Amino acid sequence: MKTYFQACLCVVTLMTAPVAVAADVDDVTAMLHEFLANADKRAAHEKFWAEDLVYTSSSGLRFGKAEIMQGFEGAEESDEPPAVIYSGEEVDVRLYGDMAVVAFKLIGTASNRSATLYYYNTGTFLKRDGIWKVVAWQATRIPPAGD
Structure with missing residues (x-):
């Protein structure tokens, strides 16, 4: 009888694992899109980046969350549209337990479309706690065609 319950438990665990993975992929994808839609807001950066972030910019500079947050010091939130509107395409989320690697194409469009x-x-x-x-x-900046 004990073996039967153990077998049932294993089957149930195996059946729910893909659901958990799909939920994590959905959560990370939604988090990315929410961040991009609000990239001009301090709260979006506070929520998105970990305290121990290592960020390597497209110009080769390396910095952390503290430096990103300093960019918001003294700035007031505005109802004006942001200078650049960001979106993500070709989003590829790969899960490895409590870690996810996300690769995507970032599109930054000037709000005046210039x-x-x-x-x-x-x-x-x-994923912590x-x-x-x-x-x-x-x-990594994608050079314009012909460059």
């Missing part, structure tokens, strides 16, 4: 820039970004998300946060980020 210019659009493209980047390939890769982020490493870590049930909360996903980004611990590493790498941005």
